[in-house]
Amino acid sequence: MEKDNPDFTISGLGDCSIPSPVTDVPFIGDDEHVLYQSDLKKIRDFLDAGKEPPRMELAGPRAKIFFEPSELRCGIVTCGGICPGINDVIRSVVLCLRYHYGVERVFGFRFGFEGLVPRYGHEPLALTPDSVKGIHQIGGSILASSRGSQDVGEMVDTLDRMKIGILITIGGDGTLRGACAIADEVKRRGLRIAVIGIPKTIDNDISYVYETFGFETAVTETRTSLYSAHVEATGARNGVGLVKLMGRHSGFIAAYATLANSEVNFCLIPEVPFTLAGFLEVLEERISRKGHALVVVAEGAGQELMEETHARDASGNVRLGDVGIFLRDRIREHFRERGTEMNLKYIDPSYTIRSMPASARDSAFCLLLGQYAVHAGMTGRTGMIVGVWRGEFIHLPILTAVSRRKQVRPGGWLWAAVLSSTGQPAKM
Amino acid sequence: MEKDNPDFTISGLGDCSIPSPVTDVPFIGDDEHVLYQSDLKKIRDFLDAGKEPPRMELAGPRAKIFFEPSELRCGIVTCGGICPGINDVIRSVVLCLRYHYGVERVFGFRFGFEGLVPRYGHEPLALTPDSVKGIHQIGGSILASSRGSQDVGEMVDTLDRMKIGILITIGGDGTLRGACAIADEVKRRGLRIAVIGIPKTIDNDISYVYETFGFETAVTETRTSLYSAHVEATGARNGVGLVKLMGRHSGFIAAYATLANSEVNFCLIPEVPFTLAGFLEVLEERISRKGHALVVVAEGAGQELMEETHARDASGNVRLGDVGIFLRDRIREHFRERGTEMNLKYIDPSYTIRSMPASARDSAFCLLLGQYAVHAGMTGRTGMIVGVWRGEFIHLPILTAVSRRKQVRPGGWLWAAVLSSTGQPAKM
């Protein structure tokens, strides 16, 4: 669970004294917040102790801004793996800068942080309403991406040289840390560059953020694979459909996919350890009773069952053992040893899921995230991300956001609903 | 806007003394709530005045229940127009009653409240895990539906005669009032029948409930029509695509559809009046500038522009003038008078949208709503609905839920985002 008193203080580059060029929208006041907790007892505890209960600043357009729009130059960069909705966010940022604030010079850095380092030779794209026309209907990122960090000094040199005032970074954990390092270096040099992050994690594992863009599309897109695996499992004797879904450390996709595809019989996630013997036993029991089974496994589940590799990928993430292949082989072996015919079909739809265009809801969500990131940046706020909490769009310090990872709580309502839907034992 | 101190007190049939047959799930305590407000100032005001800030009871399984499962008989009824997800809810109720509590006798009343009145001759269906297999993948309601209310006495007679302990009603505003009347009559007679509502309104217009099932699917399904209207508009000289969407009194579908399909140039909703002259002027201006336009109108928008009919449909709702046909004709007339060629294509996708199966997210949502309705009913709670507020599933008295209608706030963030996305003037 999140800790009880996180730091929600947002930093800024300085006072906002320039009137917003648009005047007929409902502005958000700087004193508007949403309470972090919704439990009266906790709030009363804070008040009784003479402390302010933790609150998050509401996102939205402000009446006074920091940057002079006509002089402003902005940059956007997309890092890490692709995720549904990236192009929606890019487009929204460009349109909001242009039509809401009149900012005309927006640059798209290509291939992630590499695009901020001149020696890679990736020329930035000029982004205009025309050049982003229709891109929200296409998966992936028109800016392309790369994994891994780059030298912070070199990146800030580029921003400084290009006179970038707002840098919007779209990326995951590592990217947010990189954005934070950039914001720190900017501060150290006394530059006027706001760094705003839009968290991109298809796994939905950012703390203090209810949901990240792309997650809902991912859950939606699991339907094809789970349908197929179910059809395959029921179309053969003792059929087993095994589907590996995304979720390195957090099983939200697997859990919600299980609720959204209630044919699933077993859902395995990183947060809930299991033994191989225990799982194989209940699987065998189900097969002998019903003749087929549908298993969903998050890619980070059951890591403790495999030998560790300790390798890391280009983003610095620990390379996980492939639990899908592992389970596929163990299940086959198990039934072979038992002398029982068993027909397993294994599906790994990760690339197909993450390259889809955003669903309707994610499209709307990305539109709003892009607008709120621009509004925040225009006020000179920096080192923060935009997110959503208890139904409100909010500002959150990057350091707080990356201080821990959001996970499925084994004792919470989500996992309870999964257990109830699958009927799988709480312990296996 | 919702009022500041609504009544969230839930009624019950009596004390719960029977232990839940399932024991290894995380139970919800009766003291667990979510604060209605998330604004510290308002909460402090309550506390300073020595009052309890308004809170909603959390939904979920309880350790002690009211009904003895082995003796319990339950009923489900679906009323009003169809909506994506009804079958998901029915299935979830049946599965939760059977597998979580061991309740075996569940009846589906056919054709809405008519099914509770013997003289219509609609025999109730016995609902079992087998008979609800796969129904969540089909649109509509396997129980079918009807509009309008029936005699409360006759309905309670039926429930009493059939020894129904929990009645779950799936329906909108009118249905909820009917459910309330049943609960009142049950109380008057001193019967032991819990009445639990699951609000079904594709318009998402129930107050104190963040979102109702089917709404997200509806927004998703608007994409086809809006895409088509846009293609038609851009494929002809001075093309206008006009799409009428659902929304009798609340423009949530139209507003979210506009955010999810950001090609929309004008969004007209019941909450924001406009003049015909004003609208035609900005439309003409856009056409002369860009050569095409995409207009979304909620069915309840612009009612003041048409002569009222005062007629009511079978559910007792005021029959609205058809604003889609009205605008189609007025726009054509306007350009004809101007002597300007204009090609308008009008699309009304309402039936297609509401008959779709639930989206992935709505499917998961319906699964949870069904489970929470059962959990609430098992404790003898009555006259209440299950809903969601600030990310938590909650109980809400029906009377509070139907006390006012939820609408898009013209000064709120949603409408601001719509204006920002369309670029339409705030006043026309």
Add this chain to the structure above:
Amino acid sequence: MEKDNPDFTISGLGDCSIPSPVTDVPFIGDDEHVLYQSDLKKIRDFLDAGKEPPRMELAGPRAKIFFEPSELRCGIVTCGGICPGINDVIRSVVLCLRYHYGVERVFGFRFGFEGLVPRYGHEPLALTPDSVKGIHQIGGSILASSRGSQDVGEMVDTLDRMKIGILITIGGDGTLRGACAIADEVKRRGLRIAVIGIPKTIDNDISYVYETFGFETAVTETRTSLYSAHVEATGARNGVGLVKLMGRHSGFIAAYATLANSEVNFCLIPEVPFTLAGFLEVLEERISRKGHALVVVAEGAGQELMEETHARDASGNVRLGDVGIFLRDRIREHFRERGTEMNLKYIDPSYTIRSMPASARDSAFCLLLGQYAVHAGMTGRTGMIVGVWRGEFIHLPILTAVSRRKQVRPGGWLWAAVLSSTGQPAKM
């Protein structure tokens, strides 16, 4: 039925003496044909009479061509209503001209034949591989369209002035006649302009052509509406789903949609007259027996039941009475008079269907049609269309193609299969 001895002779601008720039493809010889008939008896009759059985010339790349690619300028025009696949054809033509033949100057005339008449002021677009990138994934026509014919002299003036060598027209019956008139005027003036048509009729009503592009997508896209109408019909007491599909004079879409959506109970097409009384009687009988019914009606069906309007649209087509609205009102009236509750939902998905992008199969089909049109044009063939017959791509004189309309044969296998699938009486 088609007549037994149609004229399949193709005209040309002159001898082909220029070698094809591409040499390693399997060329088609000018003597390669496909027999029009596949019935031995008919062929033997021709041979016995000392006559050549009618044959169609095979389409495909030729070893020798008429135009010098480096000097060639081509034009494309799209006329009439939109249809899935138009953009696929445009793209295919541009890519084949560029990559197969090295033709660099391709112009897209805008807004149909208007684009060939200077006083409308529609500047032609320069079409390049870059400008057609991704257009096949979008519905409609990037060139936009208009209905109606224009002055042939003015159009040929434009082609002559722009030095167009090949004009590719994408359109229906009227467009093909227009293309024919252009080809005739070109011949009269002794110009070197090849006019090649690609028939665009979503109704699939061109004789001597097995299938036209967009038709299969249209049948595919009927599924949503028919599904919805079925769900609505089964979700209410005595529910009737009524869906009007395209088909002005030929019921192919309605017939195939009935086979592809076998829940349909009644299929009404222009080729098979029915009486209102007869239809209402069998509908009522079905409703009383099953409680619901699904009716598909082609827009041109039952015209004889309505008063004729004799009006014509901009393309010169007779304005049909709206049989969907007519049937909707008559059915409602009928049951009202009978005093029987009946719930009818009427869906008219025409705009939604025709604006969709091409299905996979139509996409491949359009790619081929575009290539074959280019191959034909490069040899100086003119006044012809490309089509498909008995599984082969062929050339067909426009005059032969428009000499009659293809219709569903009431005594043929297709209508027999429809009757068998619906169980509707052959006569009503």
Add this chain to the structure above:
Amino acid sequence: MEKDNPDFTISGLGDCSIPSPVTDVPFIGDDEHVLYQSDLKKIRDFLDAGKEPPRMELAGPRAKIFFEPSELRCGIVTCGGICPGINDVIRSVVLCLRYHYGVERVFGFRFGFEGLVPRYGHEPLALTPDSVKGIHQIGGSILASSRGSQDVGEMVDTLDRMKIGILITIGGDGTLRGACAIADEVKRRGLRIAVIGIPKTIDNDISYVYETFGFETAVTETRTSLYSAHVEATGARNGVGLVKLMGRHSGFIAAYATLANSEVNFCLIPEVPFTLAGFLEVLEERISRKGHALVVVAEGAGQELMEETHARDASGNVRLGDVGIFLRDRIREHFRERGTEMNLKYIDPSYTIRSMPASARDSAFCLLLGQYAVHAGMTGRTGMIVGVWRGEFIHLPILTAVSRRKQVRPGGWLWAAVLSSTGQPAKM
């Protein structure tokens, strides 16, 4: 290529003397045929030599039938891997037997040929209009399937004991040979059992049959994977999307998928050998020029490049080396050796594709195939399949159908269109 004079003679159990119970359909005469060839020269050669040009018998209902419907019992069996449309065919057979002929007893044998062998203990299902309701909207086979053959004597014993008059087998090459063996044994024993095959091969590799059911759905379903692979390839530096599609010996799916998804840059099929060095060279050239590439490989392509395993699966098919994994590894190795960054994403969508429900067109096609199989069986025809040739539904002897495999002709129009669309060299 098919040989010039195949044997199209159909066998039968005896004379047809029973009038068809349905009388108002257009019956097909036994003398109605479609010519195998459509090339006049070949036909003239036959006639000049005093021989009959080869012709296929038209499928369809006959006026006189062999079996007495009221006494008839029929069986259906589905074998081998699943394929879109199987359930459509099952449903069509059941509905046609019941509603067209009045046959009430139809049995579904479970798990392929195993279901005909009592010791497996698979009880046959009674198939009725009710039990097949809605199954056409579900992928897979409600009868489930198994691979491999069974003892012909045991199977005929079962048919004889159950008094089956018509056995309809839905399966591929191996299944058809099994059906043939059953028909032979039936003849040897002098039984009155008609064996009718409906060819099920998603690869579309049956000779003398233009297209098999499921093939078009498969091509349609390739779109998701090819879209994803393209998005992944363009979203990273030097991105390569590699998609393995079905096609053990015939590359039709890969070839049509290439035409239907014209972003494909390389299409590799079993019929066109290539060298690894040649392919890697052109791939590298493309990557260096464009920065990304999309590669489609049929599972049977490039087998000669891998060491043979000689293993066979349960159906007796040679186990192919996994060319997808092979190419993935070789490509990675190649670029690693070159020291060039390259990001390859590999997708194998086979299970997802084959488990989908039938597309609209395949649904209609399956409906017709089921009806024609029943019509053929009712006349006592046996040892034959139903198929389609030159736009007509036909009867074909199983022995002729399995006498060779249909393949993509490297010198034909399909491969030419693929080369033209991809721009890949004819030889690599």
